[in-house]
Amino acid sequence: FSARGDIFTLPAKHGITRNLTETSGVHERDAYWSPDGKHIAYISDQTGEFEIWMQNQDGSDKPVQLTKGSKTFIFDILWSPDNKKILFNTKEQKLKYVEVESGKIVVVDKSDQAPWFSYNWSPDSKWIVYTKSEKGMTKIRLYNAETGKSYVITDGWYNSNNPVFSSDGKYLVFTSARTFSPTYSRTEWNHAYVDMNKVYLVTLAKSTPSPFAPENDVVKPEEDKKDKNGNKKDKKKDSKEVKIDIDGIKERIVALPVEASNYFNLYGGKDKIYYIERSSKGGGMTAKIYDLKKKEEKELGKNTRFTVSANGKKMLVFQNKKYAVIPLPSGKVTLKETIDVSNMKVLVNLKEEWKQIFDESWRHMRDFFYAPNMHGVDWKAMHNKYAEMLPWVNHRNDLTYLLGEMVAELNVGHAYVNNGERPKPERINTGLLGAKLSKHESGYYRIDHILNGANWSDNLRSPLREIGVNVEEGDYIVAIDGKPTSQMDNIFRSLVSKAGDQVILEVNNKPEKKGSREVLIKPIRNESNLYYYNWVQSNIRKVSKATENKVGYLHVPDMGVTGLNEFVKYYYPQLQKEALIIDVRGNGGGNVSPMLIERLMRDITYATMRTGQKTGDVNPVGQLLGPKVCLLDKYSASDGDLFPYRFKYKQLGKLIGTRSWGGVVGYSGSIPCIDGGSLVTPSYGPYAADGSGWIIEGIGVEPDIVIENDPADEYKGIDAQLSKAIEVILKELEEYNPEVPPIPPFPDKSGGEGR
Template sequence: MKTAKYGIIAVIMLAWLSLLAQDRLFRFPTIHGNRIVFTYAGDLWEVTLPDSVARKLTNSEGLEIFARFSPDGKWIAFSGEYDGDRDVYVIPADGGEPRRLTYYPKRDIPERFGFDHLVFGWTPDSKKILFRSMRESFNSWLGRLYLIDVNGVFPEPLPFPYGGFASFSPDGKKLAMNRIFRDFRTWKRYKGGQQQDIWIYDLENHTIQKITQYEGMDHIPMWYGDRIYFVSDRSHTANIFYYDLTTREVKQVTFHDEYDVNWPSLGDGKIVYENGGQLFVLDLRTHEYRAVPIYIKSDHLLARPRFKNVSENISEMAIAPGGKRALMVARGEIFTVPQKKGDPRNLTNSSGIRERAASWSPDGKWIAYISDASGEDEIYIIPQHGRGKPKQLTRNSQGYRFKPVWSPDSRKLAYADKNLKLYIVDVLSRKVTFVDSATRWEIRDYDWSPDSRWLVYAKPGSNDMSSIYLYSLDEQRIYPVTSGMTNDYNPVFDPEGKYLYFLSQRDYNALLGNFEMSYVYRHMDRVFLVTLQKDLPSPFAPESDEVEPKTDEDQKNNQKEDSEKKQKSRTPLRIDVDGIQQRVIALPIKAGNYSNLRAIKGKVFYLSHPMRGLSGTIGEGKTQLKVFDFSEKKESTFMEGIQTYALSPDGEYLIYRSKKTFGIVKTSQKSAKVGDGKIDVSRLEMYWNPREEWAQIFHEAWRLERDYFYAENLHGVDWEAMRQKYEKLLPFVTHRFDLTYILGEMVAELSTSHAYVGGGDMPKVKPVKTALLGARLEPDHRAKRYRIREILYGENWIASRRSPLTEPGIQVKEGDYLLAINGQELTTDQNPYALLQNLADKAITITVNDQPGLQGARTYTIKPISSEFNLNYLTWVEKNRRYVEEKTNGEIGYIHIPDMGARGLNEFVKSFYAQIKKKGLIIDVRYNGGGFVSQMILERLRRILVGLGKARNMKELYTYPDAAYYGHLVCLINEYSASDGDIFPYYFRKYGLGELIGTRTWGGVIGIRGYTPLIDGGYITRPEFGLLSDEGKWIIENRGVEPDIYVDTLPSDQAQGKDPQLDKAIEILLQKIKAEPPRLPEPEPYPIKR
């Protein structure tokens, strides 16, 4: 399909013609003299002015970014992905073979956190490279600054543990820096707790001074003479400003008003920067700036149209009546795939248009689907053989639509939309009929009666429970089937018209908590049915075998029954709605966790899922496809180990998916296993035009924000103008990374939290996993050996938290020398991680000694790990816990909550109940990454002691309610307390639980429903849920939560190992304990009853 395409092709061609003279989307530039090096399409290119034709310097599958010329102009350092990881590389300024300088494995993080091992610059003498690494951090926000000699082996850390962009003073004794690194965030005009200022750190005296005071973003400092240049959004659009070290004045230098200034770099008296995809050069002597015209002579290989196998991109499946062909949606194309014989067919052939939600008509003639060919989601049908043009059934729509479902007579389709509404469209007349609308969530479950005259659906209610409703097409009237007192969903009709099946959560069997009197209800689902006619008995009514001799009259009656059955198939289905809510019957199966209920004649199929906790599946169970046979009145397992399935419209066949395996089997068989009826999906191919697909992604992302953003006014942003503004850059996209950048810039205009973009089909670098020891190493240059500076704390009973050097039998201690790895001697002439490449999770030998020589050395076989992230976290927490324990003689406990998800809830539970008898508790939500469980934790902390209990042989009283904490609380917060980590301290204070100590929080509380997938596997988020106070006022967003007691932890504190925030928490709690010691009353004497 090549129609419409939003006018995409026209837009692209016009832009190409109008801007033929130059290319764009040059990223992360660096400058020295008249030479500029930049990233283009993932590689490094160079242009030498005044010549504007660029020359390619690097060529690899990965991204080469953040090139930086050395001050003497001899070298270019950059962050690259040559050897299966992201590391720091250096090449001669004229180009050449990259030399790898770092070997520690990168942290895999979402795009919004930037990249690991980013090069920031050089020391003024051109001897060392300044870069940022996350190797010692315990969350995705933090990274440390390191220096590595251009000819060196092992990086040396700067004194403070965390930092952002930085630039050396001309004498190399000071550092202009951002303490915070949030430069990849897609959030313009940000003013929350992570707003960035420029600081000067004295590397000799270890003192720090803040030099800018703006409430927004001052970042990427560049020190030149007695001025520090930086980017700021104080002019609304980000521009370059400078701070004068003599006058202490801040002045604006550039005055762009359409696009932000991005990623400036200082070199040789000039600053080069991005603006609207172009590069500009700012002369620091005159403050004049101009665009640099650049021409790229490239084959643009990544943007060339080509045939592409999309068998790895299958997102949906269905099946034809008769089971001869499967229906697949892959990469936005609709395919039919033969069960055995023949070839796959691409029905749509429409690169640049996204088709989805496909289903086969019961008469086998048509495929219905949703397409954005018009620029909006509309419903189409296309002949199943692919030899006809598609027909558009709906028009003038705006908003996301959900899957169209065929009526059995193939004349109508039911569908729903993001506006919580349910519709029916007539295939012949194309008339659209409104059915119903919800008030809270979308309507997702709907099904047709066998006579196509009734529609059944589950509508979410204001109580967050769904109820089942029937809609009569003849009467245009709605009838409730269930009462609204239970959660009922997934309704489907019996093909014979006798029953209506649905899933419902009506089985109550509480699970009690291990630590306290708490409860949770899980596995509440069962399959239920409603008899559609009053006189129809229950299929589970008592039965009795009786002998009844046949007569001539019986023969006549049998003939009459056959005639009546034929007539009944042609007459409308009778549904007795009167009293229908009382005709609900449960199938005789165990309560469980069920989904995807489907019905055929005499049977129902449904998926049964194992019990899951927040951290994953509990036990060894697999998802099973169950079938209940009404003739046998028994449930059995049809298949197991599948993710989903679908039935053919005639109910005779079933298609299943198990990871990458698809198969078609008959529903009449007793059971099947994965691999039965396997169909070959390996030949799914499409003609793929990357540019067209990138345009589709752009426009879909724009629509999703338009349709789902929590504020109908989109924060006052002219969203159509934003589309036009960033659409101008689309013709210049030659790499998926460029598209991610444009999407990020566009959604950032909404000035909101949780507006994320990422992923997508980018060139993949085959990873090489480096082994890690769970220890921090440091070079002893006198001995020419590496010492084990610190062994990281672990919890060896959990595989993901195993610390290899602390396992039984491994006698390694801090201060030991690491002399050899796998028998290869190690000296400071080598990077130890170079010897650990490709050895992650493989057994290795290490040789250690308490002295640098081999005499008396010990050799151990260990199994290394692939990441030290968890160990970094456990080590930090354990140090804090022990520090608090020692400073308070055990009176105060310490609990850190790393996020508000499974990990954070587990850490809270692990620490809270173990320390519930402490007189004070420090609840630390610094560096909390957010989630959704804050209200659960607050509910535990809020419990009020109202009573006590005593047993004769117990030494202590017990509390009512159980696990009610009656000591004192404080909460630590900082700029990295984010999202639900913002919300927690807000309500901690509102509930009066204690003081908030630290710095202002992140300030991002517009919630999302996870990632919304894009056509190529990328994602975008839709900020949908705003947060209000109980007075109806918008709270926290783009500001954060202010502490009651402001305490900052400066880099100078961190360099000395101090934590002033933790010290203040201890101080406040000790004061409160002294003033109001938490004690339980002494019980009165036992009563005398005689």
């Protein structure tokens, strides 16, 4: 195991837990046993750069540095079965291996598209199987380590991944997206493909029969096999050499008869295939096994992960947040004896650790930043400039601040420094009523305003609007759980930790106890969804009233699942409108803007009428024919920047409001630091379709019509930007009145004409 930047060995049942490295100022990670169990290889930045190191499994000798001169990030080391080589992947987008004895490094392949390889060794250590992305499609390749030749074994029609050799060398097992079963949308005539993958295997030698070939139970006489000297051959002698016939290999692919889903973490045992399934239908990760002899699939366990030992006899299982080493299973896994991780202890020198985190964060930005020129900044000089302040760092917050200042020199968005080890106090949720209250001179609390909700939805439940509560604006809350509110200086003290629990309110239409009645409610923990819902509904009413119900309105809060849901919820019910205002003010970003723009771009190709219809239906479906405008502001960020950019580029309508945030250089994830913190590195950026330059970053998207909202007016409910959008779109409707094409005269084919 690796933890807190150190390498540990733990006994499966009984024994000593060893910390093999004990280095606060060094990040050691990704530790792997050699197949013979004598050594442990791992990645360490002891030299100031990540390199591959090796040491005896009992820590009895000094670590040996295997690679030298690395200037980039190293991923996912993998021992060869003969213990002589270690395969690894780098941020330079190269797949390499290092020879353990000599330190010689061999480049297997390189990619100009993506650095992420999936790879594995053959049992005889002579072949490497790996994936390579080519023009958006991932193919599986075989590399001969003796000849240096590489062969493509899957075609470019289907994405294929996760290749592994079976332990007996007969098969290559992999996943591939070859199942086409569309899911059709309920909102429009459209489709999506999910759960396209199955597990497949290839017979490596032509002479190896398919495990699914027809069988015929014929009794054959036992052959007395002898060698050339007349001696009986030893049946137990099993050659490890893997025979691969490249010719015709693409035609020797067969699917396991399992459900199309998403599979990963494959292991090919003898006559058994192990894998993890994660279906889009939910249910989390499920570890499974397919028995090639019995032709049946069994479940090992839900929310279970595993790694198989080099000899194929043991399995390290992670289940219910516990680890255990068990014999290679053939059925349901139940952990009885688990690994004791309580002795994985480190003595941390925070000063040394903070320096290591500082240096590694600097390297992360160097290696993963999208622009090799670092925006023209002398990045080494920035390291030296801010490193001078490390002696005065005395708290993790200090380090986070220092890293933030260094990263800010690059002048780029989406560069976030996330704190590491910090105390996490328990959050106590105060119950909220979904209402605005004020303290009356009597001491009781008046209900000034009740937020409307959609009480059929748990996310939009307004406690005082639920069936049977019958509380009105202007009523008074005179007691909570029997305690008079007139004696409370803050009514919410009586609701601390009451979110989701039953609470008795005593309410009255007068500020007095006499004549009050009790109502039973469940306060909510957060009112933000209710406030947002009420704001959107208010805007819909404003637009509808000002345009005589001709113009639709929708707001998209982000470009993720929530934003997509809001778009679908409000776009399709308003297709009968003559025009549309799309509001992306405050949009927090995501990645679904292309989906929304595609729908807004649709143009009529023809219309269709059905029996009895007076007007036709446009095709393609799901389109709004009339003019559109888009509202944006300085909080329209990331993909919330890109949406108005696309809107303007495709000439869908005018942009109204203020310039957007201006941060579109995105990121794909982050790599954790020793203490659990991380640095988010902007790793890809958009540029103009004509290649003329980089777009939006640091500038934002300029509106066609600039309108600032005055905060004082906003507080009063006056939205100048929305009012301008209404004004503009009504004027556009005067010039363009969209209509479905009229139904033409019906064909007269009485004369036999074709039309």
